[in-house]
Amino acid sequence: MYDLHPTNGQFAMPTLPFAADALGVISAKTIEFHYGKHLKAYVDNLNKLITGSELAGKPLSEVVSHAEGGLFNNAGQVLNHSMYFDQFGTENHDCCGEIADMIIRDFGSFDTFKREFEQKGTSLFGSGWVWLSKDSDGKLTITQEPNAWNPIRRGLQPLLTFDVWEHAYYLDYQNRRADYIAALWSIVDWKAVNARL
Numbered sequence: 001m002y003d004l005h006p007t008n009g010q011f012a013m014p015t016l017p018f019a020a021d022a023l024g025v026i027s028a029k030t031i032e033f034h035y036g037k038h039l040k041a042y043v044d045n046l047n048k049l050i051t052g053s054e055l056a057g058k059p060l061s062e063v064v065s066h067a068e069g070g071l072f073n074n075a076g077q078v079l080n081h082s083m084y085f086d087q088f089g090t091e092n093h094d095c096c097g098e099i100a101d102m103i104i105r106d107f108g109s110f111d112t113f114k115r116e117f118e119q120k121g122t123s124l125f126g127s128g129w130v131w132l133s134k135d136s137d138g139k140l141t142i143t144q145e146p147n148a149w150n151p152i153r154r155g156l157q158p159l160l161t162f163d164v165w166e167h168a169y170y171l172d173y174q175n176r177r178a179d180y181i182a183a184l185w186s187i188v189d190w191k192a193v194n195a196r197l
């Protein structure tokens, strides 16, 4: 399972597995703001709020599972964005490996899965995230999570996510959230997704 661990109680900015101008369907300008400003602010706020809290020193997944209020919001956004950026790249764009078999098993086909994921991402009202996760029986499920929520709050294991907050797409796609969502499939690195199983 994907997780981040603090050093001396503080979380580092995750590194990007791609160059800022390498993705094409997400511009370098969006990466500059989304990663460099939005995520940086969440990491800084998390590190301020975790200091002296009873969750200090715990892995990020545990903080997200148990925190409330501002600590939860910032921890959730750090985990969500770290997983979002970590799953994109310039290679492995064909769905493959164990996750591909699970998608066929639980959705019937990759296209059916894609349609449901896109529909849930497009119809989520306001700010939030659409997720593919694995439940405690090992079955895949797609959920809409508002604001900073992450599926681990419901006992699910998160595998893949598209950020549908406006800041994720407004510079490149303005109000066309569906176009942004459809474009993201071309940059998913399925090897990174498999590593989260």
Ligand code: MN
Pocket: 034, 038, 081, 163, 165, 167, 168
């Ligand atoms: Mn975001």
